[in-house]
Amino acid sequence: xxxEDNAPDELDLLRNTPVSDSLQEEEGPIVPSRLPRNLAIGFxxxxxxxxxxxxxxxxxxxxxxxxxxxQLDGSVSLTGLGAPVTVRRDNHGVPSIQAASLDDLIVxxxxxxxxxxxxxxxxxxxxxxxxxxxxxxxxxxxHDRLQRTLRLRAAADRALTVLPPDQLHFLELYARGVNxxxxxxxxxxxxxxxxxxxxxxPWTPSDSLLVGLVMFQDLTNSFTTKxxxxxxxxxxxxxxxxxxxxxxxxxxxPPAQPQIDLTTPVDKLPEIPLDPSQxxxxxxxxxxxxxxxxxxxKSMTRSDxxxxxxxxxxxxxxxxxxxxxxxxxxxxxxxxxxxxxxxYETSLYARMPSGEPFHVAGVSLPGTxxxxxxxxxxxxxxxxxLGADVQDxxxxxxxxxxxxxxxxxxxxxWHPVLHHAEIIHxxxxxxxxxxxxATQHGALETPIISALVIAHPPAGQPTSEGRPLALAxxxxxxxxxxxxxxxxxxxxxxxxxxxAFSTWGGPAQxxxxxxxxxxxxxxxxxKIPLRGSIVxxxxxxxxxxxxxxxxxxxxxxxxxxxxxxxxxxxxxxxATANARITPDSYPFPVTLNWAAPYRNERIWKVLSASQNxxxxxxxxxxxxxxxxxxxxxxxxxxYAIDHANPRTSDNPKxxxxxxxxxxxxxxxxxxxxxxxxxxxxARAVLWPMLLTPRIGADATQLYTWGEKAxxxxxxxxxTPDRWLPSKEMKxxxxxxxxxxxxxxxxxxxxxxxxxxYGKSHPIxxxxxxxxxxxxxxxxxxxxxxxxxxxxxxxxxxxxQVGRSFGPSERLTVDFSNLDQTTLxxxxxxxxxxxxxxxxxxxxxxxxxxxxxxxxxxxxxxxxTTHTLTLTP
Numbered sequence: 121x122x123x124e125d126n127a128p129d130e131l132d133l134l135r136n137t138p139v140s141d142s143l144q145e146e147e148g149p150i151v152p153s154r155l156p157r158n159l160a161i162g163f164x165x166x167x168x169x170x171x172x173x174x175x176x177x178x179x180x181x182x183x184x185x186x187x188x189x190x191q192l193d194g195s196v197s198l199t200g201l202g203a204p205v206t207v208r209r210d211n212h213g214v215p216s217i218q219a220a221s222l223d224d225l226i227v228x229x230x231x232x233x234x235x236x237x238x239x240x241x242x243x244x245x246x247x248x249x250x251x252x253x254x255x256x257x258x259x260x261x262x263h264d265r266l267q268r269t270l271r272l273r274a275a276a277d278r279a280l281t282v283l284p285p286d287q288l289h290f291l292e293l294y295a296r297g298v299n300x301x302x303x304x305x306x307x308x309x310x311x312x313x314x315x316x317x318x319x320x321x322p323w324t325p326s327d328s329l330l331v332g333l334v335m336f337q338d339l340t341n342s343f344t345t346k347x348x349x350x351x352x353x354x355x356x357x358x359x360x361x362x363x364x365x366x367x368x369x370x371x372x373x374p375p376a377q378p379q380i381d382l383t384t385p386v387d388k389l390p391e392i393p394l395d396p397s398q399x400x401x402x403x404x405x406x407x408x409x410x411x412x413x414x415x416x417x418k419s420m421t422r423s424d425x426x427x428x429x430x431x432x433x434x435x436x437x438x439x440x441x442x443x444x445x446x447x448x449x450x451x452x453x454x455x456x457x458x459x460x461x462x463x464y465e466t467s468l469y470a471r472m473p474s475g476e477p478f479h480v481a482g483v484s485l486p487g488t489x490x491x492x493x494x495x496x497x498x499x500x501x502x503x504x505x506l507g508a509d510v511q512d513x514x515x516x517x518x519x520x521x522x523x524x525x526x527x528x529x530x531x532x533x534w535h536p537v538l539h540h541a542e543i544i545h546x547x548x549x550x551x552x553x554x555x556x557x558a559t560q561h562g563a564l565e566t567p568i569i570s571a572l573v574i575a576h577p578p579a580g581q582p583t584s585e586g587r588p589l590a591l592a593x594x595x596x597x598x599x600x601x602x603x604x605x606x607x608x609x610x611x612x613x614x615x616x617x618x619x620a621f622s623t624w625g626g627p628a629q630x631x632x633x634x635x636x637x638x639x640x641x642x643x644x645x646x647k648i649p650l651r652g653s654i655v656x657x658x659x660x661x662x663x664x665x666x667x668x669x670x671x672x673x674x675x676x677x678x679x680x681x682x683x684x685x686x687x688x689x690x691x692x693x694x695a696t697a698n699a700r701i702t703p704d705s706y707p708f709p710v711t712l713n714w715a716a717p718y719r720n721e722r723i724w725k726v727l728s729a730s731q732n733x734x735x736x737x738x739x740x741x742x743x744x745x746x747x748x749x750x751x752x753x754x755x756x757x758x759y760a761i762d763h764a765n766p767r768t769s770d771n772p773k774x775x776x777x778x779x780x781x782x783x784x785x786x787x788x789x790x791x792x793x794x795x796x797x798x799x800x801x802a803r804a805v806l807w808p809m810l811l812t813p814r815i816g817a818d819a820t821q822l823y824t825w826g827e828k829a830x831x832x833x834x835x836x837x838x839t840p841d842r843w844l845p846s847k848e849m850k851x852x853x854x855x856x857x858x859x860x861x862x863x864x865x866x867x868x869x870x871x872x873x874x875x876x877y878g879k880s881h882p883i884x885x886x887x888x889x890x891x892x893x894x895x896x897x898x899x900x901x902x903x904x905x906x907x908x909x910x911x912x913x914x915x916x917x918x919x920q921v922g923r924s925f926g927p928s929e930r931l932t933v934d935f936s937n938l939d940q941t942t943l944x945x946x947x948x949x950x951x952x953x954x955x956x957x958x959x960x961x962x963x964x965x966x967x968x969x970x971x972x973x974x975x976x977x978x979x980x981x982x983x984t985t986h987t988l989t990l991t992p
Contacts, residue, residue, distance in 0.1 A: 177899045185900075185954040187308035190235035192986035198300050200227060205990040207232055210974060210983040213949035213957030216467040222478055222606075225470035226290050226489050228990055230297025230323075233464055236950045236957075237486040238302060239310040240460055241331070242320050243888070244487055248330040248337070249273040250544065255316050257547040266419065268542040268554055271567050272337065272595070276329040279601030283329075287603045291325035294489040298323035310952065312889055323487075329601055331487035336595055338430055338455070339627040343511045343591055344417040345713065347573060348822035350663040351410065355815040360842060363835060365662070366827045371717035372700040373724045375630075375642040376686040410818045413573045417822065426804075428915045428922045429715040429826060430455055431505035431698035433742065434632045435723055436640045438692035443732040444936030447634035450738040451493055451502025452927035454920050459887040459905055460951040460958075463929050465943060466491065467975065472610065480609040481975050482943065483929050490605035493931065495941065495975075498612040499635045500933035504696045507826065508628035508648045509660055509711040512674075514566065514667030516559050516588040527559045527588070530670050538565065559590045561673060564597060566590040589664060592649075592674065600625025600647050614641050614687060621645050622680040630696040636935050642694045644683040644701060648710055649674045657709045678708045695723040697918075698826075716829040718749050718916040735942055738932040743968035744918040749829055750799045751787030756836050757802055757859055758783040764856035775860050777872050791878025791912040798872065800881075800914070801862030802855070803832065809858060810835070813845050829916055878910025883966070884923050885946070890953070902953045906962060919968075930970055943973040 192209060203220040205228040210216075215232050219225035234241065246252050250267030252260040267273075280288070299322050306319075313320065353361060432453040439445040455462055463483035468491065470478045482494015493502050517528040518537065526534040538558040543551055557568040570589045594600045607620030613635060621631060621643065628646030633639075651659040652671035665672045684701050686694065698715030702708075726741050727733075761779035769775040778798050785795035811820040825831065835843055839851040868875050886905035890897055897904060913919035913926075920926065926946075934940040946965045949957040964971055974983045 174899060178901050181311060181900055182954065184308070184311045184314055185952055188305065188310050188952055189955055190232075190950070190952075192988055195989040195991050196304065198227065198231060198297075198990045198992070200296055200300075201990060201992040203992065207988040207990065208980060208984040209986040209988075210980075211985050212465075212960060212971065213955070214465045214467070214973070216481075216974070216980045216984075217469065219470040222470045222472055223293055225468055225478070226293040227297040227300075229466065229468060229484070229489055230294040230299075231301040231990065232297075233466075233484065233486050234298045234301035234305075234323075236952070236955075237460060237464055238298075238305060238320065238951075239312045240951050241298070241323070241327075241487045242313070242318075244331045244334055245327045248276070248334040250542075253544055253546045253552075255318060255547060258549050261544065261546060261552065262415075262419070264544045265552075265554065266416070266572060268544060269556055269567055269569055269572060270337070270341075270591070270593075271540070271556065271558075272333045273326075273330060274540070275595045275598070275601060276326045276333055279329050279598040280326050282598045283325075283602070286606070288325060290489050290606060291328045291603060294328060295323045295325055298487075315889070328488045328603070331485060332603065333595055333601065335485065336601075336627045339505045340508075340510050340594075341420055342509075342713065343513055343569070343593075344413065344420055345824055346511075346513055346661070346663050347413055348417060348824060351413075351819050351822055352815060353663055355819060360814070363840070363843070364823065364828075364831050365712070365825055366831050366834070367657075367712050368700045368714060369717050369827065369830050371721045371830070372714075373695070373717075373720060374684065374701045374703045374706075375632075375689070375694045375696055376684050376701075377703040409574045410822065414818070414821055416572050417824065426915060428454070428920060428925050429505070429507075429698050431507065431715055432503065432927075433695075433697045433719060433723060433918060433920075434502040434504045434630065435693070435695035435727060435741075436500075436502075436632045436634045437694075437727060437733055438640050438688070439638050440692045441727070441731060441733050442936075443734050444934070446636075446934070446936040447638060447640055448733060448735065448738055448935070449495075449500045449502060449632060449634040449640075449933045450742060450931065451504075451632070452742050452930045453493070453503060454926060455928040457883075457885045457924045457926055457928065457946055459885055459947060461928060461946045461948075462486075463492075463945050465945060465949060465973070467973070467980065468609070476610075478610055479975075481941075481973055482931065483945070488603065488605075490603075490609050492605065493929075494943075495933045495938065496609060496611070497636070497938075499614075499617055499633065500935070501608070501617060501631055501633050502931065504630045505698055506628035506630050506644055506646065506701065507698055507711055507713065507715060508626075508646060509709075509713065510594040510626060510628065510647075510649060512592040512649075512651075512661050512672065513569075513664040514559075514561065514590040514592060514672070515664050516568070516590050516667040518588050525557075528668060529560070530668050530673055532668075535560065537568075540567075557588075559588075559667070561590070561592055561667070564592055564674065566592045566596065587664075590667060594626055594647050594649065597625070597647070613637070614639060618643055618680075630698075630701055632694050632696065634933065634935060638935075639688055640692070640694055641685070641687040642696070643685040644710075647677040648683070648708075650676050650678060650708070655707055655709070657712070660709045660712050662712055678710075682708065691728070693724070693727050695720060695727060697723060713826045715826045716749070716916060717827075718747065718829070719918050719920060722746060722748065722918050735932045735934050735940060739930065739942070739968070739970055741918060742927065742930050742932075743913075745789045745913045746787050746918075747789050747796070747914055747916045748787065749833055749916045750789065750796055750914070751785070752833060753803065753836055754782040754785050754787070754795055754799050757799065757855055760852040760855035761859060763852040764850075765853050768853055768856045769860040771860070771863075771870070774863065774868070774870055774872060775856065778859055778863065781872055789877060789912055789914045789917050791876060791910040793877050794872050794875040795877075796914065797866070797868070797875050797877045797880060798859065798863070800877075801866040801868065802859040803862070805862045805865055806832070806836075806855075806858045809845065809854065809861070810843055876910065878912060881911065881914070882908035882923060883911040883921065883926070884908040886924075887953075900953060903959065904953050906947075906959075906966075909966065911966070927965075930965070932970070938975045939972065939979040941973045941975060942970040944970045 205219040208216045250264040253264045434451040436449040467481040480496040482491040525537040540556040542554040611617035626646040633641040697720035699717040699720040700714040758779040789796040890904040913921040974980045
């Protein structure tokens with residue numbers, strides 16, 4: 121018998137023996153416990169199971185990703201084609217699609233794009249429709265509430281009913297190609313579908329319009345700025361308010377305005393006159409929840425990049441400025457950066473029904489047909505966001521009736537409030553039903569958005585639902601949701617491309633143009649509302665206004681031919697970068713909220729001072745990191761530190777080192793420089809120092825404005841006494857204190873020379889699913905994002921960047937040789953981490969280089985690495 125067999129008897133004996141006796145009597149052998157050994161065995165087994173599960177999961181995910189890689193060679197049968205289509209890919213996976221007919225071409229474009237970007241297309245339409253909670257549960261509920269309230273899907277569906285037949289035809293062809301690709305992938309869908317156990321629904325023409333509306337939303341959805349400004353209007357004196365909300369600046373250079381000498385310094389900065397909209401005393405009561413408004417505002421802005429504007433740079437120069445004697449056109453569109461990127465490079469070739477060749481290359485938007493920005497044989501075009509005011513908030517008047525609530529229209533009649541039931545399916549939870557209310561202004565249905573900023577009644581008043589706030593937006597006019605890119609892509613001169621864009625509803629854009637005949641041009645695009653019967657800047661509403669006010673009702677749009685434009689200007693230079701584009705004499709109100717002028721000013725200065733420009737010069741300008749704002753502010757801060765009270769800082773040695781670094785800085789926001797870090801830290805705390813004593817910390821966070829940086833520059837340079845927190849304080853002390861507090865808040869080191877800007881301002885682009893869990897990222901065993909990397913540039917440099925924001929592509933079209941045109945996106949063509957084209961372009965983007973975009977038949981054939989034939 122083994123010793124262990126006696127263990128129960130001995131344990132029984134011990135239980136019946138006094139403790140003292142058991143310690144004194146050492147009878148029988150000591151029995152070792154089996155617990156440690158069992159624990160060790162169990163731990164080992166569990167560890168082995170975990171290791172097996174880890175590598176099993178890695179094998180499964182890698183197999184799933186490998187199975188989903190796009191077929192690149194051989195042939196694929198595609199129902200509905202009239203003739204074979206050839207898809208040639210270069211060493212970056214960029215497809216050149218050649219078809220016998222335009223119909224076959226668009227079917228093939230849908231098929232090929234979905235090969236590489238099907239999951240992205242799924243998330244884009246779900247984002248627009250507000251169905252993300254179906255994938256991610258309650259964490260996405262706030263997002264879906266917002267999207268359902270804004271009713272983007274309904275806007276797309278309404279637009280589809282009035283879409284011109286030719287545009288609908290090509291959306292149907294594109295959807296046919298996408299669905300064919302979807303079915304070909306059904307047994308091996310992208311990994312994201314399989315992880316979430318989701319099967320994609322068939323693609324529809326409405327989905328393509330919805331994807332376009334997602335871009336529309338990103339570029340025009342600024343109604344929270346009006347709500348925020350209303351709060352500040354109730355808390356600040358009109359003079360201070362005017363300082364915060366400038367409309368245009370002395371640094372502006374509208375493209376249609378005669379060229380000015382931007383290299384000459386301005387000795388005295390002029391005061392910007394008070395805009396009429398800022399002098400009113402009829403501000404509405406601060407009645408909504410500021411915390412809710414802050415949450416909404418942060419969800420709709422780039423919180424990781426203060427001052428970054430979703431917009432872009434574009435410019436074109438005539439042959440008089442180039443080494444070749446032919447025009448050059450450049451465009452880099454600044455947007456949120458994601459995995460994969462928003463753009464998909466492509467080249468399309470076919471025969472038009474007329475027999476004319478159709479050949480275009482550039483970037484497309486996954487989910488929509490044709491090329492959005494690029495060139496054909498004859499013309500090139502590029503976009504920046506215009507920033508037109510295409511939204512108003514109306515404060516409606518409601519009343520209760522036995523038949524339900526009614527709203528009053530400007531003609532004093534009452535109408536039933538519209539109700540739309542929205543059911544949000546929540547993964548792992550109960551469905552949520554929204555009753556989205558809506559009113560009407562003319563033909564526009566305007567949803568009530570009050571629930572997004574829940575109102576609180578004044579103290580002592582009974583609980584109420586707050587003011588009914590209705591959102592008017594140009595997307596609610598179905599005629600404004602269009603897809604005119606066949607006409608754009610096939611244009612052959614200025615007349616034909618402007619004719620194609622004349623029906624463009626938005627988002628409002630600045631379009632620059634160049635052609636093979638040596639011409640250059642600019643035209644503002646999009647439907648910009650006219651309010652009331654009198655054309656005046658005061659008709660623009662910077663805050664919510666009464667829905668009964670006739671002077672605020674939309675009466676039409678600025679006619680296309682009356683939008684700002686210029687063709688072959690004498691200077692031979694055109695540039696835009698989201699700053700003011702209306703000449704001083706322009707009669708129509710476009711917006712009060714222009715972007716800061718610094719990028720645009722820098723572009724004009726560099727181009728105006730240059731001759732014999734080449735594509736390399738264009739790339740150098742696209743990656744330029746000089747900030748005139750930060751340079752000017754740095755000099756003023758250094759002066760302030762030199763003249764401030766010595767008791768301003770508890771760390772005077774570090775503060776004076778900051779002054780030395782600032783005064784000797786060249787204004788370049790380089791990754792290794794410390795001076796821009798110091799400026800950034802000081803600017804981050806200066807606004808709270810100025811605003812919090814007047815309006816409170818909560819409202820201070822609400823202050824956003826396109827020209828906020830310019831307002832800051834004016835205050836710092838003019839140093840008006842009205843902004844000092846106390847009569848005893850001097851501006852030098854205040855600015856020196858801002859530097860000192862900013863350094864402390866940013867945890868700056870004692871030796872500031874070692875405080876590299878790039879390390880504290882990295883680029884970090886992560887996959888929205890794979891980055892959620894470090895374990896999942898480890899299981900995949902392959903990079904799915906960039907990780908944090910030091911970067912140069914800031915919000916006021918031509919290279920406008922943030923942590924996950926920046927140039928979404930860089931394009932330069934060279935009309936001396938279209939095969940020398942260059943184009944690169946941020947990451948790559950594919951959304952599959954195992955594809956060689958998942959992130960193969962990132963080093964090019966990160967290091968500020970680029971790559972050619974083959975265009976001619978010979979260049980395409982010589983760069984081909986894979987050929988796929990799509991057969992009927």
